[in-house]
Amino acid sequence: MFSCKTSPEVGGMGHSIKRKEDARFLHGKGNYVDDVKLPGMLHMVMVRSPYAYAKIKSINKDKALAIDGVLAVITGEDLAQYNLHWMPTLLSDSQMVLPTDTIMHQSQEVCAVIATDRYIAVDGAEAVEVEYEPMQAIVDPFKALDEDAPLLRPDKEGQENNHIYHWERGDKAKTEEAIAKADVVVKERIHLPRIHVASIETCGVVASYDKVTEKMLIYLTSQAPHAIRTIVALVAGHVGLSEEKIRIIAPxxxxxxxxxxxxxxxxxxxxxxxxxxxxxxxWIEDRSENLVNGFARDYHMDCELAATKDGKIQAFKVSTLADHGYTDSSANPSKYPTGMFSICTGSYDYEHAFAELDAVYTNKAPGGVAYRCSFRVTEAVHAIERMVDKLAAEIGKDPAQLRLENFIKKEQFPYSSPLGWSYDSGDYHATLKKAMDMLGYDDYKKEQAEKRAQGKLMGIGISTFTEVVGAGPSKDFDILGIAMFDSAEIRVHPTGKALARFGTKSQGQGHETTYAQILAEELGIPYSDIEIEEGDTDTAPYGLGTYASRSTPTAGAAAAIAARKLVDKGKKIAAYLLEVSEEDIEWEVGKYSVKGAPEKSKTIQEVVFASYTNIPPGMEPGFEATHYYDPPNLTFPNGAYICVVEVDEETGAIDVKRFVAIDDCGNIINPMIVEGQVHGGLTQGIAPAMYEGIQYDDEGNVLNGTFMDYLVPTAVESPKWETGHTITPSPHHPLGAKGVAESPTVGAPPAIANAIIDALYPLGIKHLDIPITPSKVWDAIQEAKQKA
Ligand code: CDP
Structure with a gap:
């Protein structure tokens, strides 16, 4: 167990400090992109396509330009003059900025109207006359691969069909051989549907170019402002935008x-x-634009899990078809077109695995963003956790017992997974047992047996997942060639107060508090004396930003190491002040003292003051340090979630009775913040499990593009989350910490799905794809009854 080294006043690791940033938010002093108002600012609104696939025959700007206050209507042809009508995606594909001839998905930008205020811009957008020639959209990714399917991307040289790429990992022959010889093989096609990233704030930008200074100031809703600055410079360098002149501020x-x-x-x-x-x-997206123009997931996974008859897992194979929409703009590191999907072997110890994936173009919005997930881990975890439950049902073994028998044991770490990861640490048995104890698993099993005897539908679902977060070692991970390290810069002022800046960017995760706690832990300066800044490329050190739970594993580590550089410098100063040699100085958080004479000491604040006022001869003045941290490995958090549901056979209604979540993210910086991360993440886990999923008709129209028909769960739909943790520190992270933010979003959907399927199992229902809605359950029950 972790014990705090510092007092609550200093507030180092392990203290549930209230979030420093919340005073600002609670007083209405948050500053979002839409709050930015610059003198003379114009407003931009998009004209968007009603069709999913169409030729643009003409765009008539006249009526729009006749409106008082409409200043410009920008089309693809206009941008083409500057070669800005296409842009690269993160994965070497190309995406239209504005089309010159063809529309590829419903709601695609057709042209942009610029006006003196937003209302006039909306009027202008309505007045633009676009003549389309609609074509038959390809919506089904399987049909997109038909030989006679029209070629969606003739603009791409050498592209002969709608297949984008094939990826594979593992030993196919040995895996197939193990499956062929196995006593038991369970199979399933599992679909993780498209969902929206429905954050409270939509995307937006305020861009301001000063023709005199040639400076481009961009306020942007960006999780990775430095990377975007580099991309803007690379893409628009030819028109004169040079990186030192570009300042991106993610407020x-x-x-x-x-x-x-x-x-x-x-x-x-x-x-x-x-x-x-x-x-x-x-430009600020409206809610429907945000909902319709991007997506996460959309993987169709054919899974096979092989085992001995008593349940020893032997091999796992998964073949995926990934629907990428009209361009592959998945947010993945360059060398990982399918992200970290190869974590799909899960928390279990077996030898053979093979994963392959084919990606296709369809007439849907591009995206494939890693929705609160370390690049496709949600898909991977769903596949293996559903399959392990299916195996348990098939051989009639308790799913908890099956997992306990197959887990990687704690003495096996670091563990080399069959698809090439080196899991750093974990105690999966302890985590699951803690979840079972907290729930009262055995009692629920008894209750379930009694309820089943009465004809009632009750289910218990487990998910025991392994995550992979903290990209990444730069030898393997890059975004468009930019290595994925991260950074921290600390400036301690003469009076012992500090300002620290980071290459990451919080979007609500509480970095202003937890980074201050890391520095308090290392330096002994109270967290309340430390200001944290992120998101301004003119001031923050270069970093790759915040997503995929990478901030703690990368920038958090950078902060600890930068602080340790300062502690070392301080030791020299303390020795000088105390007139002893450096070897005679002892450091305990916040204080240097002379070995054997503890009454002779200097506080960190005294040492910092001396670094500006009474510097040892020859020493560089000041108390500042920077560190760029390139992690040696990723961190592998894990968790055990158990969900209990009851299903009403008459209506299909699902009642989540209990949900217990035990997470292990190594050493915890702020337990309250981690609990908050888990609560929010679990709600974003129940969302795809029971509510969310983008639906299309055969023409490629999005059927649920507003919050009227796309149900995002709130506190009302959320059960009471019961949380806890185990701690197995990461052996390679300077603080022993692992990321946590996305674990609950990854772990919750299979626990919920497994619970619902378990409830329906007595009726002969063995699988349902998420979202498992009451109507889907009701339909399945009717079908099962007809078969019976
Ligand atoms: O990259 P992102 O901030 O989204 O994810 P994270 O590194 O998992 O951190 C989410 C929040 O939880 C941050 O405020 C972290 O400092 C905090 N955290 C923590 O207190 N202890 C951990 N072991 C991991 C994260």
């Missing part, structure tokens, strides 16, 4: 969840527009 952000990693056409158009017009331009 407060109302939820990112991966959706604020990519570059959206609206950003590029606003930047191009201010560059050409010389006045600030604001």
């Amino acid at each position: 407060d952000i109302g939820g990112g969840f991966g959706g604020k990693v990519p570059v959206y056409p609206g950003y590029v158009i606003a930047i191009a527009a201010t560059f050409l017009i010389g006045k600030p331009v604001k």
Whole structure:
């Protein structure tokens, strides 16, 4: 167990300090992109396509331009003059900024209207006349691979069909051989549907170009402002935008969840527009635009899990079809087109695995963002956790027992997984047993048996997941070639107060508090004396941003190491002040003292003051340090979640009775913040499990593009989350910490799905894809009854 080294006043690791940033938010002093108002600022609104696939025959701007206050209508042809009508995606594909001839998905940007206020811009957008020639959209990814399917991307040289790429990992022959020889093989096609990243704040930008200084100031809803600055410079360098002249400020952000990693056409158009017009331009997405123009997930996974008849897992194979929409703009590191999907072997010890994936184009919005997930881990975990439950049902073994018998044992760490990861640490048995105790698993099993005898539908579902977060070692991980390290810079002022800046960017995770706690832990300076800044590329050290739970594993580590550099410097100063040699100085958090004479000591504040006022001869003055941290490995948090449900056979209604979540994210910086992260993440886990999923008709129309029909769960729909933790520190992280933010979103859906299927099992229902809604359950019950 972790014990706090510092007092609550100092507030180092392990203290549930109240979030420093909340005073600002609670007093209405948050500053979001839409709060930015610059003198002379113009407003941009998009004209969007009603069709999913169409030729643009003409765009008539006249009526729009005749409206008083409408200043410009920007089309793809206009951008083409500057070669800005296409842009690269993160994964070497290309995406239209604005189309010159073809529309590829419903709600795609057709042109942009710029006006003196937003209302006039909306009127202008309505007055633009676009003539389309609709074509038959390809909506089904399987049909997109038919030989006679029309070629969706003829613009791409050498592209002969709608197949984008094939990826595979593992030993196919040995895995197939093990499956062929196994006593038991369970199979299932599992679909993780498209869902929206429905953060409270939509995406937006205020771009302001000063023609005199040639400086481009961009306020952006970005989880990765430095990377975006580099991308803007690379893409627009040819028109004169050079990186030192570009300043991106990501102010407060109302939820990112991966959706604020990519570059959206609206950003590029606003930047191009201010560059050409010389006045600030604001573009803020409305809610429906945000809902329809991007997605996460959409994997169709054919899974096979092989085992001996008594349940020893032997092999896992998964073949996936990934629907990427009209371009592959998945937010993944360059060398990982399917993200960290190869974590799909899970928490279990077996030898053979093979994963492959084919990605296809369809007439849907591009995206594939890692929705609160370390790049496709949600899909991977859902596949293995559903399959382990299916195996348990098939051989009639308790799913908890089956897991306990197959877990990687704690003495096996570091564990080399069959698909190539090196899991750092974990005690999966302890985590699951803690969850079972907290729930009262055995009692619920008894209750279930009694209820089943009465014909009632009660289910218990487990998910025991392993995560992979903290990208990454730069030898393997990059975004468009930029290595994925992260950074911290600490400046301690003469009076012992500090300012620290980071290459990451909080979107609500509480970094202003937890980073201050890390520095308090290392330096002994109270957390309340430490200001944290992120998100301004002119001031923060270069970093790759916040997503995929990477902040603690990367920037958190950078903070600890930068602080340790200061402690070392302070030791020299303390020795000078106390007139002893450096070897005679002992450091305990916040204080240097002479070995054997503890009454002779200097506080960190005294030492810092001396570094500006009474510097040892030859020493560089000041008390500042920077560290760029390139992690040696990823961190592998894990968890055990158990869900109990009752299903009403008459209506299909699902009642989540209990949900116990035990997480292990190594050493915890702030237990209250971690609990908050888990609560929010669990609600974002119940969302795809029971409510959310984008639906399309055969023409490619989105059927649920507003919150009227796309149900995002709130506190009303959320059960009482019961949380706890085990702690197995990461052996390679300087603080022993692992990331946590996304674990609950990854772990919750299979626990809920497994519980519902377990409830329905007596009726012969063996699988349902999420979201498992009451109507889906009701339909399945009717079908099962007809078969019976
Ligand atoms: O990258 P992101 O901030 O989204 O994820 P994270 O590194 O998992 O951190 C989420 C929040 O939980 C941050 O405020 C972390 O400092 C905090 N955290 C913690 O207190 N202890 C941990 N072991 C991991 C995260």
